[in-house]
Amino acid sequence: MADVDRRRFLQGGVAGLAVASGLAPAIKPGEAEAATKDASPNYPSVDIVPLASIPPGAEIAFDYPDENSPAVLLRLDQPAEGGIGPDKDIVAFSMLCTHKGCPLNFLADQKSLVCPCHWSSFDPAKAGRLVIGQASQSLPQMQLEVRDGMVRAVGVDGLIYGRHTNIL
Ligand code: FES
Structure with missing residues (x-):
């Protein structure tokens, strides 16, 4: 159980860090092409x-x-x-x-x-x-x-x- 919680925390933490640091795309795939x-x-x-x-x-x-x-x-x-x-x-x-x-x-x-x-x-x-x-x-x-x-x-x-x- 502790392993599952740790894994879930790490997954959320990495995704959260990526968004917060600007590493994650701000727009979804396909939106950039549509914008241009x-x-x-x-x-x-x-x-x-x-x-x-x-x-x-x-x-x-x-x-x-x-x-x-x-x-x-x-x-x-x-x-x-x-x-x-x-x-x-x-x-x-x-x-x-x-x-x-x-x-x-x-x-x-x-x-x-x-x-x-x-x-x-x-x-x-x-x-x-x-x-x-x-x-x-x-x-x-x-x-x-x-x-x-x-x-x-x-x-x-x-x-x-x-x-x-x-x-x-
Ligand atoms: S290359 Fe910089 S304005 Fe055209």
């Missing part, structure tokens, strides 16, 4: 530019899902993850670095989105994946669609820097 994939049905549908007027190498600034969220549409001239258009090479991303929110620059010659603050670099051809730098998360990618010849933003994959939800 904001599947809100309330995203606005915003016209960006006619598909026919996007030349190869284009870099077009816009705001999405509101005017406080700078984004960029790129035509990479190579197929990209999540790309739209006939060549699947048109993508769009938040322009706020996921590290501390500095505005990014697109370096066309490197086909890379680069942060001037601490030099994190993101790959727009691979869904904004972090390549190198201080950031720990990929860039939020804007969901695009073409309707009636117009490229439109209709959602966001990932959480925009500084927000707990993309729709404020």
Whole structure:
């Protein structure tokens, strides 16, 4: 009986210590992914530019899902993850670095989105994946669609820097 009590105490004690020390996860498995994939049905549908007027190498600034969220549409001239258009090479991303929110620059010659603050670099051809730098998360990618010849933003994959939800 004493062994059972000791075992039960140790199990509770270890779990309690893990929670108190911050070693235990603060959120349950699956919640982190849900938090970064904001599947809100309330995203606005915003016209960006006619598909026919996007030349190869284009870099077009816009705001999405509101005017406080700078984004960029790129035509990479190579197929990209999540790309739209006939060549699947048109993508769009938040322009706020996921590290501390500095505005990014697109370096066309490197086909890379680069942060001037601490030099994190993101790959727009691979869904904004972090390549190198201080950031720990990929860039939020804007969901695009073409309707009636117009490229439109209709959602966001990932959480925009500084927000707990993309729709404020
Ligand atoms: S704010 Fe971009 S790397 Fe630090």
